[in-house]
Amino acid sequence: MQVDIRPSDDNVRTAALAELEALFGDRFTASGVVREQHGKDESYHTPVAPDAVVFAETTEEISQAVKICAHHGFPVIPFGAGTSLEGHVAALRGGVSINVTRMNQVLEVNPEDLDVTVQAGVTRKQLNEYLRDTGLFFPIDPGADASIGGMTATRASGTNAVRYGTMRENVMSMTVVTADGSVVRTGKRARKSAAGYDLTRMFVGSEGTLGVITEITLKVHGIPEAITAAVCQFPSLEAAVDTTIMTIQAGIPVARMELLDEVQMGACIAFSELEGYQPIPTLFFEFHGTEASAKEQAEMVEAIAGDNGGTAFQWASEAEDRSTLWQARHDAYYAALALKPGSKGWATDVCVPLSRLAECISETKKDIVESGLLAPMVGHVGDGNFHLVYVLDPSDEATIQRASDHSDRMVMRALAMDGTCTGEHGVGYGKMGFLEAEHGDALSLMRSIKMALDPDNIMNPGKIVSV
Secondary structure, rough: OOOOOEEEEEEEEHHHHHHHHHHHHHHOOHHHHHHHHOOOOOOOOOOOOOEEEEEEEOOOHHHHHHHHHHHOOOOEOOOOOOOOOOOOOEEEEEEEEEEEEOOOEEEEOOOOOOOEEOOOOEHHHHHHHHHHOEEEOOOOOOOOOOHHHHHHHOOOOOEEEEEEEOHHHHHEEEEEEOOOOOOOOOOOOOOOOOOOOOOOHHHOOOOOOOEEEEEEEEEEOOOOOEEEEEEOOOOOOHHHEEEEHHHHOOOOOEEEEEEEEEHHHHHHHHHOOOOOOOOEEEEEEEEEEOOOHHHHHHHHHHHHHHHOEEEEEEEEOOOHHHHHHHHHHHHHHHHHHHHHOOOOOEEEEEEEHHHHHHHHHHHHHHHHHHOOOOEEEEEEEOOOEEEEEEEEEOOOHHHHHHEEEEEEEHHHHHOOOOEOOOOOOOOOOOOOOHHHHHHHOHHOOOOOOOHOOOOOOOOOOOOOOOO
8 A cells, every 4th residue: 555654844853852862861863773673564564764763661751752742743653572564663754663672571470360560572482481480371472572562552363362362362451651641551450340441452452553552461371281282284275274163163272273385384394394294284283281181182183184184193292392393383484485585575464254264265375376476374273364475576566566466355355254354463554455344434433532542643643544
């Protein structure tokens, strides 16, 4: 889509930057290199650098910074690990990028209540390392070592979502700096509440357009007594997806269930040096529970897979073997790029009801072949979500256009099946154009909420809804 870039007025910019520099001192920078780093994420979308970057260390500092920006009508773009995939951090209208990576403290752990409170810059790997000796873990795993603040803002999920849910289900409350610089806490630590509007859910997935998330209270879980992983290969994508559907319908509490098509599996075999596997459609599984229950789950899935033509059901009970398998899965993006050295990747995703998954994948794969594209597929298929990575020569405009057209058709196909334009990547500015088709009149309500909370449109402008 066309990038809506409207830089801030020079006088506004000069005044706002002078006050921000006075507030942050040597943690303020207008360095071109640093600005460029903060104007891009991991996506293929056009990066746009902010006018300056500040490195915040407290909620109060962010509140003061936002008050300065609100006074001048100067845009604010929150920045965590920079791993988002739909242009979320591009400073489309200039402004200041507020980097929260120095806000990286685990503030409180409540083992009896199974919850923790962290600052926004804590990453998921850092949190799990901190929790390791408590017998607890945080299950949301989008692959990248993303910041908890960014994961909350983009409503992230990942490979464990089929059992543990997404950030929506695992965020209990948060502290947010709103567009006028006010600091609000959206809830308490109670596991449920019927008191007032659910502000927590409103800010989860808001992508920085309603406020800056500074602290988050999360649910955590006990580390399972036993973890077993397995890999099974199939003669067709349809057989693999049918296995997925039957597993979910049977009520087997599988923790992870990941699909790789033949192209992606071949790429992973070469890139991660996986031995003993064929470049054919493949499912990766992981089972959590007691020794007996994890074994029972795996045996039930093995039987279902066998009924669908699955072969080479290989077990990985040792932690090292499991780590090798899941690292290969997490490296799928880089494995895809290795298929065509010098290329760039354009990642996209959709999600559909589980009953329509096989149909959506089949039609999408057929469209890939007919379009002459290289686009490996992976999927969190236990919840109907799958991803493509278009592997592109950035100078080949014709192929880029074919990929864009294919992506549009895939999204509209998913919407026609009562699905969504994005299961977990978020909207940013990359998928804004599909929200009207997905939400209809509800998009006007979203815009009304945005304008009520951010009347001057300073919070990450140009994302999710146009104003």
